[in-house]
Amino acid sequence: MLLRLAFRNIFRHFTRTFLTFLAIAIGLMFLIIIDSMLTGIDQESFDRIINYETGHIKIFDRGYREDEENLPLDKSIDSPGRIVKAVGLxxxxxxxxxxxxxxxxxxxxIDQYPAVGIAVSPSDDEAVFLLxxxxxxxxxxxxxxxxxxxLGEGLAEDFDVDVGDYMTILMRTKYDTFQALDLRVKGILKTEDPKIDWAAVVIPLGLGKESLDMGQGVTEIDIKIKDPARLEEFRDMLAQKIPALEVVTWKELAEDVLAIARAKRGGTSIMLFSIFLIALIGISNTILLAAFERTREIGMMAAMGMRRGQIVRLFVFEGAMIGFFGSITGCLLGVLLNIPFVKYGINWGILMRDVGDVGYRITGVSRGVWNIDTFVIAFVAGIVISALTSIYPAWVASRLEPTEALRKA
Amino acid sequence: MLKIALRNILRNKRRSVLTGLSIAVAVMIAIYMWSLIEGVMDNLFDNTVRMTSGHVRILNKEYVKREKMLPLEANIQGYKAVEKIAAANSNVTLTAGRIKFGVLLEHEGSNKPVFGIGIVPSLENQVSRLDQKIVAGRLIEPGKEEINIGAMLANELGLKIGDTLTVVTQTAYGSITAMNLTIVGVFSYGVISVDKTTFFMPLSKAQQLLDLNNAVTEIFVFVKDMNKAPEVAREIQASLEQVYGDEYTTKSWRDVSFYWAYMRLAKGVYAVIYFLILFLASFTILNTMYMSVLERVKEIGMMKALGLKDRQVMGIVILEALMIGTIASFIGAIWGSGIAYYLSVEGIDLSSTFEQMDSFNFPLSSVYRALFRWGIVFFGFCMGILFSVAASIPPSLRAARMEPTEALREL
Amino acid sequence: MNFRQRGRNPRLNVAVPIITKKRKGAEAFSLRLLLTLSLCLFALPSVALTGEEIIDQVDKNMTFGTARTEAKMVIHVSGQERVKTMASYSEGEDKSFSEFLSPPRDKGVKYLKIGDNMWMYLPSVDKIIKIAGHMLKQSMMGSDFSYEDALESNKLKEKYAVQLVSQETIYIKFRRGTEEVTKARPCYVLDLTAKVKDVNYHKIRIWVDREIFVPVREELFALSGKKLKVMILGDVQKHGSRYYPRYVSMKNLLREDSLTEMIITDIKFDVRIPKDTFTQRNLKN
Incomplete structure (x- = not known):
């Protein structure tokens, strides 16, 4: 009965309902979009690391990680073929x-410059990385x-070399023997990842194995998984299967970047909180105004013999119902607007057009993300806020004597 | 009309308060958000200028190429003469020669890479403000074998004032060299990348340690108006070229390309988000206004029945909005500036998050501080009024269009 | 002259009987042949030396029981010249102790090498530093020699396969005192190719003076065959029965204008080395 009444009330005051509904929908939509943008910017730096440096999961020889800074070649995986095959299955x-x-x-x-060499497989690298x-x-x-x-773009610029030029790379083999190669620059890399753009020299894996005297050995096996959410579980599963080697997730490898993201989240959370606050005020004020407007109606209900609890419950139902539709619409609008963000990204670089020639170019395209948590939180919050803010005016109004309530407004 | 509007506002306090609350909160958020964004950006910028770029920097051309490696051999010989040329520029207020060098500090068997900076202590109050950042002990004195060390670095290495630290490094010519330095002071900038990896020592001693007699690796130049820095940089370079050919080059703070670009980017991102917040705020105001006009259908009908013209009704509604908007914006401005001021003094301490970053090399303080500026408060205040008035226009139109009978019938 | 005595090479023993079997009618011819052959045979003993034997001869010159050396190191870097002087004691290949005498900022810096270990003493802070790990790969006192080069054992034969490639006359440029000298020397060219993997240079090409068995030029190659460094040895002097070069220069080919010269100003072999010279305690004295 109460439900039906609530339903009828909602439709009777269409404009009022619509405004409240709009407040909820728009508030939630903004919350979702801004969260997607902010998370997207963080995600961008993670993606860069995953796509160019770490993949999702890496397998190392035991002991490699202790000496990681030195990039030791003697702590190698000597017959990776079998593992690569098994993992691929x-x-x-x-x-x-x-x-x-x-x-x-x-x-x-003329100059010598320390850099990091990466030997990559021409055929398989793109299965994991975006080089x-x-x-x-x-x-x-x-x-x-x-x-x-x-060559990374920054290095190429520093050495003033272009495609077709030759460079000499000097290195030590696995056994510390000097090795020097004159190689033709075949391509210039631009990844936005400073570790690649400014410090990386990429050579083909076969050449790497041979010139570093590695036999069939490699220093790492890189894996991309289908469901990144199952990162840790998959690592544990792999670690059990190949106990002789060390299995590490990108999160463990990129701890400093994660820490920066955490720090940034300090600022981000203030923003999200502000958005939430203003959406909350928008929603609750609209509901409060709408409800107070109905003081007379409440008096009528009371006069008709409705108990106070019933009146409050009716209002809460109404609030929750508007909240429900508003939240659904808000989430839907969020989804709709988020699609282009996720698909095409936002090119922040446009903001930088006037900066002109600044050595380090950030094209800065960041994509939105699908943050299911935010959707759920926004949805639930929309309903709960509307329902809860409906209680107060109903409570106040129903406390009045019916006559008084009728006289008011 | 003014009287009617005022009476209307006062008669329905609850409605006025609710409408005003939306405005006030919007204004408050607009103020503290902007203050915080400005504060963080300003901090990043200030740290960059003071620690790494100066307004203008004079460098050996070869140094620029391999700056990340801190190539001591690419230095500025006879730097005093170079400083003199730079100081001759009328815009220049200060020149300070410095040497930045890498050191591997041995610590519990592992080597910790840190940066040493050779400075003229008396100039630092205008450069890195080291004198104000000393949290224990005192500033180093020129010509003495003393150092000031970052608080976190001291903590990590278990060092305290009075301890002697042996600094082992390579000279500009590749020889291994070392010096015993006494810790006379500990500093804290609140910037992890500085406090965890830096120490300062007197320039003359750094020159001795690194075999860089009469030479520095960089000269920081400060100018009167830092926005003119790029021009001044060009001018100084031109005068240097007359004497030294193309041996030296200058870079203005804008050329610290990465930070500058990053800051532009971050500012752009924040501006967009800020704009979205404003948009949502204005929508909230609009919605509340609309609702409050709707609620008063009867009232408006009455006014109309009493013979008020459409335009008058509209005027009353807008005037009401202006009054509520002004008062609410004022309240919002007080809240907002209160929060902004609190954030500018206390800040938001994120050091616990920053602490875990070892290789974190970004000159951002671990305490986010807002930048309190009356301009921002004023902007927020005006914006609140403007938005409330603008938001009252659509509902006032609607009110004006209402037929008295219809208005009275509703509800 | 007694061929048989001189020729240890079995080939000689075969060659002689062939000559004696010549017909009488061809006496004049055979006499001339004999003459030519005998001339050849004079040269033969040396030609016929294997690479290994040449290295052995070199070792006789270059290795010693004990020695005391005073030397000057001249480091050329981008147009500048830096001179350092030092005095050292060495015993065999495994032990050496060096002390820098000048310039003032390096005075008192000491190095001690025992086998594969190396320590350095810095008087300015009164500290001993062990040179290990990455430091080994760095340049020694800013020169083109790395610590590794200094530690690299001279017992090349254990790690390298030696092959005599050819003979040629090359010109060697070196300094004697202040004058620049260029000398033409007939040399054996030896290729040393690593038999084991853990060597710094996969291939070393050595030019050995044919007359006095002193190396005069060394080229150091990367595994790929790229030439990395060139070493020149000159100003050879005789010390008793030993020939020893007083000039060594090292040039890193991957770096523009870098060259380090080491000039021995005084050297005495088979000296008595004070007790406890090769100890860490001595570094601090």
Whole structure:
């Protein structure tokens, strides 16, 4: 009965209902969109690391991690083929490849510059990483043993080299023997990841294995999984299967970046809180105004013999109902608006057009994310806030004597 | 009309308060958000200028190429003469030669990479403000084998004032060199990347340690108007070229490209979000206004029945909005500036999060502080009034259009 | 002259009987042949040396029981010249102790090497630093020599396969005192290729003076075959029965204008080395 009454009331005062509904919907929509944008910016830096440096999960030789800074070649996985194959057969795995990371000195005959060498598989690397897509000039490798390198954009600029030029890289083999190669620059990389753009020299895996005297060995196996949410579970599962090696998630590898994100979240959460606050005020004020307006109506109900609890419950029902529809609409609007954000991203770089020539170019496209938690929170909050704020005016109004209430307003 | 509007406002206090509350909260948020964004950006900028870029920096051309490696061999020989040339520029207020060098501090068997900075202590109050950041002990004195060390670094290495630290590094010419330095003071900038990895020592001693007699690696130049820094940089470079050919180059703070670009980007992102917050706030005001006009259908009908013209009704509604808007914006401005002021003094302490970052190399203080400025408060206040008036226009139109009979019938 | 005595090479023993079997009618011819052959045979003993034997000869010159050296190190970097002087004691290949005498800022810096370990003493802070790990790969006192180069054992034969490649006359440029000298020397060219993996340079090419068995030029190669460093040895002097170069220069080919010269100003072999010279305690004295 109460429910039906509530339902009827909602439709009787259409404009009022509509305004309240709009307050909820718009408030929630903003909350969702801004959360998606802010989380998206964080996600961007994670994605960069995952896409260019870590993949989702890495497998190392035991002991590699203790000496990680030195990129030790002697702590290698000596026969990766079998593991790569086995891992590739796991249903959860989206892609698997192997790499060698090593220290090098880059030289143009005049200057020497320390950099990080990465030997990548021309055929498999793109199953996990996006390096291939990051080649802005020139081409990616065709064969595993071709004698060419890809240079980060920053390094190329520093050394003033372009596609087709030759560079000498000096390194130590697994056994510490000097090794020097003259390689043709085949492509320039631009990833937005400073660790790649300013410090990385990429060579084909075959050439890497041979010139570093690694035999079939690699320093790491990189895995991309289908469901990133199952990161830890998958790691544990793998770790059990190959106890001789160390299985690490990107989260463990990129701890500093995660820490920065946490710090940034301090600022982000203030913003989200502010948005939430203003949405809350918007919703509750609209509901309060709408309810107080109905003091007379409440007096009538009381005069008709409705008990106070019933009146309050009726209002709460009404509030919750509007809240429900408002929340659904808000979430739907959020989804609709979020689709282009997620799909095309927001090009913050447009804001930087007037900066002109600033050595470090940030194109700064960040994409929105689908943050299910926010949707759920926004949805529940929308209903709860509308229901709760309805209590107070109903309570106040129903306390009045029916006559008094009727006289009012 | 004014009287009617005022009476209307006072008669229904609850409605006025609720409408006003929306406005006040919106204004408050607008003020403290902006203060906080400005504060964080300003902090980042200030730290960058004071610690890494100056307004203008003079460097050896070769140094620029490999700056990340801190190549001591690419230095400025006879730097006093170079400083003199820079100081001859009428916009320049201060020149300070410095040496930044890398050191591996041995600590419990592992090596910790830190930065040493050779400075002229008496100039630092205008450069890095080191003198104000000393939390224990005192500032180093020129020509003495003393250092000031970052609080977190001291903590990590278990060092305290009076201890002697052996600094081992390589000279500009590749020889291993070392010096015993006495810790006379501990500083804290509240910036992790500084407090955890930096120590200061007198320039003359750094020159001795690094075999850089009469040389520095960089000269910080400060100018009267820092927005003119790029021009001044060009002017100084031109005068340097007359004497030294193309040996040296200058960089203004804008050329610290990464931070500058990042800051522009961050500012852009925040501006967009700020704008969205304002939009939501204005929507809230609009909605509340609309609701409060709706609620008063009867009242408006009465006014109309009493012979008030459409335009008058509209005027009353807008006037009411203006009054509520002004009062509410004023209250909101007080709240907002209160919060902004609190945040500018106390800040939001995020050091616990920052602490875990070892290789964190971003010159942002671990305490987010707002920048309190009356301009921001004033802006928020005006915005509140403007939005309330603007938001009252659609509902006032609606009120004006109402037929008296219809208005009275409703409800 | 007694061929048989000199020729340890079995080939010689075969060659002689062939000559004696010549017909009488061809005497004049055979005499001339004999003459030519005998001339050849004079040269043969040395030509016929294997790479290994040449290295052995080199070792006779270059290794010693004990020695006391005073030397000057001249480091050229981008147009500048820095001179350092030092005095050292060495015993065999495993032990050495060096002290820098000048310039003033390096005075008193001491190095101690025992086997594969190296320590450094810095007088300015009165501290001993062990040179290990990454430091080993760094340049020694700003020179083109790395600590590793200093530690690298001279017992090349254990790690490298030696092969005599050819003979040629090369020009060697070095300094004697203040004058620049260029000398043409006939040399054996030896290629040393690593037999084991853990060596710094995969290949070393050495030019050994054919007359006095002193290396005069060394080229150090990366695994790929790229030349990385060139070492020149010159100003050879005789000390008793030993020939020893007083000039060594090292050039890093991957760096523009860098060159380090080491000039021995005084060297005495088989000296008596004070007790406790090769101890860490001595570093602090």
């Amino acid at each position: 796991e249903p959860e795995v989206a892609g698997v490849t192997s790499r060698i990371n090593f220290r090098i000195m880059l030289s143009d005959g 291939k897509q990051a080649v802005t000039k020139g081409e990616f490798f065709f064969t595993a043993s071709e004698e060419s390198i890809l």
